[in-house]
Amino acid sequence: xxxxxxxxxxxxxxxxxxxxLIEVNECTIKELTSKLLEYHPDLKSKNFKVAVNQSLxxxxxxxxxxxxxxxxxxxxxx
Amino acid sequence: xxxxxTIKNVFVKGAIAPDFIANSIAKHQSKTNIGAHxxxxxxxxxxxxxxxxxxxxxxxxxxxxxxxxFHEVREATFSKFNLTCMHIYHSxxxxxxxxxxxxxxxxxxxxxxxxxxxxxxxxxxxIKVPVFGKxxxxxxxHQWKVNN
Numbered sequence: 001x002x003x004x005x006x007x008x009x010x011x012x013x014x015x016x017x018x019x020x021l022i023e024v025n026e027c028t029i030k031e032l033t034s035k036l037l038e039y040h041p042d043l044k045s046k047n048f049k050v051a052v053n054q055s056l057x058x059x060x061x062x063x064x065x066x067x068x069x070x071x072x073x074x075x076x077x078x
Numbered sequence: 079x080x081x082x083x084t085i086k087n088v089f090v091k092g093a094i095a096p097d098f099i100a101n102s103i104a105k106h107q108s109k110t111n112i113g114a115h116x117x118x119x120x121x122x123x124x125x126x127x128x129x130x131x132x133x134x135x136x137x138x139x140x141x142x143x144x145x146x147x148f149h150e151v152r153e154a155t156f157s158k159f160n161l162t163c164m165h166i167y168h169s170x171x172x173x174x175x176x177x178x179x180x181x182x183x184x185x186x187x188x189x190x191x192x193x194x195x196x197x198x199x200x201x202x203x204x205i206k207v208p209v210f211g212k213x214x215x216x217x218x219x220h221q222w223k224v225n226n
Contacts, residue, residue: 008140009210010222054143070140076223077209078120078180
């Protein structure tokens with residue numbers, strides 16, 4: 001399935017894009033994350049959380065093709 | 079499904095002007111059931127890091143999620159505290175050192191509720207809302223801000 005991954009802040013700087021389309025089989029957040037670290041090794045040194053459909057989730061969650069996935073660096077609001 | 083109709087856009091472009099804050103206070107003069115306002119203003123600090131001074135912060139956000147989270151914080155605050163009203167504004171884009179980037183305004187019949195609620199709102203915003211800040215230095219380099 002095709003998934004759009006959104007990157008924000010310092011992560012967008014590392015991946016050099018705000019979003020990208022990737023092809024994956026059905027997988028968990030954990031599996032997806034390790035794939036993204038393969039594509040973008042520089043992400044390994046970064047601290048981030050994964051949001052699915054705008055909520056932070058556990059890494060055991062299964063992803064479906066309709067999900068909106070975003071990698072979020074540490075928050076700095078206020 | 080999320081109810082998107084009641085979710086407000088908290089973001090404003092650039093710094094929050096002192097006039098805007100003053101007008102916001104003035105608008106509450108007709109609400110005479112209010113006995114206490116409490117206001118938090120976040121201001122961009124000119125931190126010196128490795129001998130370089132921060133001149134501005136460039137804010138970005140996962141806007142849709144951020145507005146959703148602001149909404150959840152707002153709802154949680156209304157359920158915990160006895161407030162008359164609440165307003166939250168956050169900057170996006172560049173805010174210079176010394177300018178205001180966050181404006182939280184809570185109102186209640188009595189001071190204690192307003193004071194407690196304001197602290198709760200600000201702390202929740204810092205933890206839960208996906209806003210990102212790029213600290214710009216005078217030599218055009220930058221680093222990414224992280225909330226403590």
